[in-house]
Amino acid sequence: MVVTGIDVGSRAIKIVQMDSSTLSVVNMKKTETTFNPKEQILKVMDGLNSDVYISTGYGRKLVQDVCGCEAITEILAHATGAKSLFPEANSVLDIGGQDTKAISLEKNGQVGKFEMNDRCAAGTGKFLEFMATSFQIPIEKFGDFALKGQPGLAINSMCTVFAESEATSLMAKGIPSEDIALALHLSVVKRSLSMLRRVSDVGPFVFSGGVAKNRCVVKMLEDELKSSVFVDEFPEMVGALGAATFAIYKFQGTRKNIAK
Amino acid sequence: MSQQYESMWRELGLDLTAHDALLKVLAQGYHDIFLSQANRPTGMDYFNFVVSEVHGLRIQELMDAKRQGRKVVGSYCVFVPEEIVLAADGVCVGLCAGADFATDEVEKLLPRNTCALIKSAFGFKLGKVCPYLEAADMIVGENTCDGKKKSYELLGPLVKNLYVMDLPQVKSEKGREVLRSEYWRFKEEMELLSGVKIDAERLKKGIDAVNAKREAVHRLSRLRNSDPAPISGLDSLLINQIYFYDDPARFTSSVHKLCDEIEERIAARNGVFPEGAPRILLSGCPMAVPNWKLPWIIESSGAVIVGEESCIGERGTRNLVETTSESIEGMIEALVDRYFDINCAIYTPNPGRLDDIKAMKSEYGADGVIHYGLQFCQPYQIESIPVEKTLEQMSVPTLRVDTDYSMEDVGQLKTRIEAFIERIK
Ligand code: SF4
Numbered sequence: 001m002v003v004t005g006i007d008v009g010s011r012a013i014k015i016v017q018m019d020s021s022t023l024s025v026v027n028m029k030k031t032e033t034t035f036n037p038k039e040q041i042l043k044v045m046d047g048l049n050s051d052v053y054i055s056t057g058y059g060r061k062l063v064q065d066v067c068g069c070e071a072i073t074e075i076l077a078h079a080t081g082a083k084s085l086f087p088e089a090n091s092v093l094d095i096g097g098q099d100t101k102a103i104s105l106e107k108n109g110q111v112g113k114f115e116m117n118d119r120c121a122a123g124t125g126k127f128l129e130f131m132a133t134s135f136q137i138p139i140e141k142f143g144d145f146a147l148k149g150q151p152g153l154a155i156n157s158m159c160t161v162f163a164e165s166e167a168t169s170l171m172a173k174g175i176p177s178e179d180i181a182l183a184l185h186l187s188v189v190k191r192s193l194s195m196l197r198r199v200s201d202v203g204p205f206v207f208s209g210g211v212a213k214n215r216c217v218v219k220m221l222e223d224e225l226k227s228s229v230f231v232d233e234f235p236e237m238v239g240a241l242g243a244a245t246f247a248i249y250k251f252q253g254t255r256k257n258i259a260k
Numbered sequence: 261m262s263q264q265y266e267s268m269w270r271e272l273g274l275d276l277t278a279h280d281a282l283l284k285v286l287a288q289g290y291h292d293i294f295l296s297q298a299n300r301p302t303g304m305d306y307f308n309f310v311v312s313e314v315h316g317l318r319i320q321e322l323m324d325a326k327r328q329g330r331k332v333v334g335s336y337c338v339f340v341p342e343e344i345v346l347a348a349d350g351v352c353v354g355l356c357a358g359a360d361f362a363t364d365e366v367e368k369l370l371p372r373n374t375c376a377l378i379k380s381a382f383g384f385k386l387g388k389v390c391p392y393l394e395a396a397d398m399i400v401g402e403n404t405c406d407g408k409k410k411s412y413e414l415l416g417p418l419v420k421n422l423y424v425m426d427l428p429q430v431k432s433e434k435g436r437e438v439l440r441s442e443y444w445r446f447k448e449e450m451e452l453l454s455g456v457k458i459d460a461e462r463l464k465k466g467i468d469a470v471n472a473k474r475e476a477v478h479r480l481s482r483l484r485n486s487d488p489a490p491i492s493g494l495d496s497l498l499i500n501q502i503y504f505y506d507d508p509a510r511f512t513s514s515v516h517k518l519c520d521e522i523e524e525r526i527a528a529r530n531g532v533f534p535e536g537a538p539r540i541l542l543s544g545c546p547m548a549v550p551n552w553k554l555p556w557i558i559e560s561s562g563a564v565i566v567g568e569e570s571c572i573g574e575r576g577t578r579n580l581v582e583t584t585s586e587s588i589e590g591m592i593e594a595l596v597d598r599y600f601d602i603n604c605a606i607y608t609p610n611p612g613r614l615d616d617i618k619a620m621k622s623e624y625g626a627d628g629v630i631h632y633g634l635q636f637c638q639p640y641q642i643e644s645i646p647v648e649k650t651l652e653q654m655s656v657p658t659l660r661v662d663t664d665y666s667m668e669d670v671g672q673l674k675t676r677i678e679a680f681i682e683r684i685k
């Protein structure tokens with residue numbers, strides 16, 4: 001049986017297909033969400049073959065409208081995905097395009113306490129993206145750029161707009177832009193960590209979401225946590241993977257403790 | 261109904277255009293949130309009617325009462341003893357408001373970081389849309405949280421007759437003395453306002469009427485412990501909201517009638533949610549009409565609310581007034597005893613509230629607790645952290661939600677609440 005997890009995030013739609021007998025991933029797909037998510041969902045689902053679909057992410061209800069499948073929240077999806085990749089994990093931090101979540105996992109893999117950022121996108125992927133643009137550096141290279149900076153500088157504002165003006169005035173003072181970029185990364189890390197610590201400070205930690213591809217954020221997280229963190233090769237697919245895994249647990253009735 | 265009541269509204273000085281707009285939103289919201297629920301008890305018809313006439317027939321009744329010389333008293337807090345108002349032949353109505361209105365005007369008077377409940381009360385006054393407020397012969401404020409205490413200083417000049425009651429902050433003998441002397445003072449004020457001398461017989465009638473009303477909602481609460489849930493949390497909240505507006509005797513008999521029907525439903529295992537649906541206890545700030553946002557999100561996500569530890573709910577209606585005394589002194593003392601025990605977060609410390617939450621959790625078989633804090637409400641937001649910690653330590657899943665009346669966070673709240681429901685399923 002082929003199962004499909006569809007994660008409709010604010011920036012990208014991610015699809016993971018798995019074979020339920022081998023528990024292996026057989027297909028992965030990713031596309032922009034754009035301003036017309038429904039059309040994008042239809043497009044990306046076109047030609048997919050699957051016995052079961054499960055949707056997640058902020059657009060999970062849209063997928064339900066399209067194919068009548070079951071939907072689970074991104075909290076459960078990320079917890080399930082992270083636990084299936086790293087069974088020993090106790091805590092998950094996910095920093096995506098427009099939201100951040102921190103989840104503590106119970107021993108059996110079930111979701112314990114969790115937090116999400118509220119109304120504003122400060123401290124999410126969007127924040128870094130905005131800053132990279134104003135530095136005129138491609139977002140994929142922004143982390144490596146920041147890693148060249150000297151530590152010691154602090155950006156005090158978490159608001160995207162104010163942080164940018166803080167960065168601009170630091171630049172005007174002649175401070176190297178690598179240093180400023182490093183400080184911006186640190187502010188994202190600090191904010192995410194305070195959320196993570198509200199729910200759990202027990203490792204091992206899984207770091208997922210698009211921002212987990214940023215080596216600078218990963219390194220700073222590890223420094224702050226004084227522990228290494230697990231990052232999957234495709235961290236932005238963890239939600240979709242979790243949805244697909246959930247489908248397997250659910251329809252096979254196995255690992256009930258996770259999928260419950 | 262607009263035409264029929266227009267002259268009455270004009271007489272009260274309402275802004276008819278704004279008022280019309282408010283009624284439209286209310287009717288639409290009510291339709292989408294309440295009338296769309298499946299398999300509601302037919303006993304809810306009465307409450308549907310009350311809501312549809314909340315600014316019509318009920319106001320008409322208040323105006324008729326006023327013409328007969330009775331006084332209308334509006335209050336913002338469950339510490340204001342309705343018994344004393346009734347004893348003076350008065351009518352007591354709740355004025356708490358659950359919708360943003362005239363926010364720009366309000367923010368000229370109050371800082372932005374004032375809780376939505378207070379802002380809304382001002383908005384209804386400044387926007388001239390609340391017939392209860394305009395019909396009131398006296399408005400009773402109380403010294404509870406700092407936000408309310410200080411904002412009454414600003415409300416005073418805006419309304420015709422504001423009376424402020426002092427309230428204790430500590431459950432000590434001294435605190436009890438404050439409440440006692442304030443209730444005596446309030447009794448005198450009511451006598452002055454109404455020209456009615458409150459004697460033992462009158463006060464007893466007042467106490468009996470309010471006790472009966474409380475008993476009715478207690479009966480309803482008890483019935484909510486069955487599974488499948490025989491009535492939704494939304495409908496129960498609505499009844500608790502109407503508690504503050506309706507004629508006490510009529511309200512009491514309507515709740516009992518509904519309870520009779522609910523008992524039959526329980527016997528027939530006829531629920532409004534499937535058996536085994538996740539059960540939630542709500543705890544926190546009061547939810548005034550038409551603030552239905554959070555319960556609506558919870559129940560449209562498949563969980564049922566089985567109790568409200570709230571002033572519009574059990575914190576406000578818990579405990580009856582002792583009726584053993586025949587003297588006026590004894591009865592006032594009995595009132596003091598009952599009200600002093602309200603476990604509101606303005607008390608410090610306030611351990612009784614946590615005990616109530618635990619007791620309600622097991623009484624109603626809740627699987628988890630959602631703590632509702634209004635943004636900028638210090639008393640409840642500060643209590644929410646120890647409440648959450650203690651409950652989680654007892655393995656009671658708890659979710660803290662801080663929000664306000666706006667709709668901008670609905671999507672985000674929905675995700676958090678659905679995830680919480682996944683957690684307790
Ligand atoms: S929460 Fe406290 S201050 Fe507010 S209505 Fe209830 S008793 Fe009064």
Ligand code: SF4
Pocket residue numbers: 375376377378405406407408545546634636637638639640
């Ligand atoms: S909700 Fe909190 S801040 Fe607002 S009036 Fe009530 S106690 Fe005061």
